[in-house]
Structure formats: structure tokens, C-alpha cells
Amino acid sequence: MTDQDLFDLLDMAGERDDGSALKPVPVIVTGGDYTYRGWIVGAAVKRSGAIRSVVEDDNGRLFIHNAKQLTVPA
Numbered sequence: 001m002t003d004q005d006l007f008d009l010l011d012m013a014g015e016r017d018d019g020s021a022l023k024p025v026p027v028i029v030t031g032g033d034y035t036y037r038g039w040i041v042g043a044a045v046k047r048s049g050a051i052r053s054v055v056e057d058d059n060g061r062l063f064i065h066n067a068k069q070l071t072v073p074a
Helices: 003-013
Strands: 025-030 035-045 051-056 062-065
Touching: 003 035, 003 051, 025 051, 035 062
Parallel strands: none
Antiparallel strands: 025 035, 035 051, 051 062
């Protein structure tokens, strides 16, 4: 996934019905020696301009990943 793909995905997710926040977007996160399923619950832009996503796992923990680590499940 590219940074632009991440922005497009978040745009498509839109707000929750109550207008409070983004609808969580399901993703698969793949790192060096791990893979897990989670939900994108937010995004941030670093001072350097790099874009990161905030992913929540099944246990409610939040992790920060770059777009290259994310795929959308089929």
C-alpha cells in the first residue's frame, strides 16, 4: 500500500454514523517477522512529512505503521 492508497482508504471509510470519528478499516499488518489483523483507526503526518497509520489490534492496543506494512484483506 502507498501513502496515497492509505489516504484514499481513509476517505472511503468516512465518519461513523454519529459523526464522531473514522470508521475502523480492516487491514493486515506485515512486519519483519510478524503478521496480524487489525483496524486502521487514524493517521498522522510526522514533522518530516512521512505518513503513519494507527492500527488497533484485537486486544485494543494501538500500533503505528507505515503504509508499506498494510494490506486490505480480500
